[in-house]
Amino acid sequence: MADEEPTSIWMLPERQERSGPGRRPGYSREQITRAAVLIADAEGVEAATMRRIAGELGTGAMSLYRYVPRRDDLLDLMIDLAMSDVELPDTPSGDWRADLALLARQTRAAGLRHPWLITLLTSRPTLGPQLLRVHEFALGALDGTGLGIDDSTGLVGMLDDYTHGAIRRELGWLEEARRTGLDPERWKRDYMGPYVRRVVESGEFPLFNRSVLDSRTAHLTPEERFRHGLDRVLDAIAALIPSLRTRSAERPARPLRRS
Structure with missing residues (x-):
């Protein structure tokens, strides 16, 4: 007899068992x-x-x-339960930028609270009720901006990619700090610092040198760095929203300053 095809855990009814005399709960x-x-x-x-x-x-x-x-069912359930930590209003506020920023910040908080979450979320296809709730909110934030559903879906995916990548990098720093016993600042200063100074002094990588010597974000906290990158992503989304793009095109160009 052939094995039965696996069924999504979301399609299987919840098993209910009552406890009684002589029965385990x-x-x-x-x-x-x-x-x-x-x-x-x-x-x-x-x-x-x-x-x-x-x-x-x-x-x-x-x-x-x-x-x-199945083990896969357990992982899907774990992902969805962890995503219930993403606290969002029932409906978007009407301010798409504020709504998407809230979503990204809440996802970061959940990802740091559950360090395994983002790795699972980005490595297996799953679509439980909490993920659907979050995705519906994100699409709803862009609904009414003039974007088609394909563009909205793609932009939400772009936001997710930034958010998930930023969380993974931050978790990597935290894991390195745990493994070495060095906090991120000491790791950069004492462990990587001497090597970076040698690279800078060599002059072999001038653009890297600029990123080290002229960076305004190098000393931001992880949260500040996350929000800085998030603002850039939201700026990119704004550039694709028809009403904002039209408004920008209609804005008169600033006159050039004469030296």
Whole structure:
């Protein structure tokens, strides 16, 4: 008999079991998922095995497969539960820029709270209810700007790519600090500093030198650096919104200053 095709966890009904005399208490997907998220937050996603989760809940691992049939299902549930930390209003405010900035900041907060989240989110296709909620909000923020749905979807994807990439870099810094025992400033100053000074003094990479010596963002905090990059992404989105593009084209050019 051929194996059954896997079914999305979102299509499977939640198994409900009542406890009674002589019976072990039933569980829920949410209980199992919350236990998995707590383990992953503390020890990494690989530590969140069914056996480990069952130990935390005080049951046998095989009993949990009645609620979460596959490892992939567990990962999808974990992603969606972590995305519930992205706090957004029920509907966009009408200020697309403020709405998308809020979304990006909230995603960063969730990604730093759950260090495994962004790696999973960007490495597997999944579409649970919390992800749909967040995506609908993002598209809703751009609805009414004159953009078509393809452009809106693409721009939301661009914003996601920036946000996810920035989170991964920030987490990389934090992991390096944990591994070496050096905070990011000491890492840059004591570990990389001597090498960077040698590169600058060589003059071999002049544009890199400018990025080191003339940078106005080098000493920003991680949050400030994230917001600085986010503003650039939002500026790019603004340049593609028809009403803003038209307004910019109609604005009279500034006269050139005479020296």
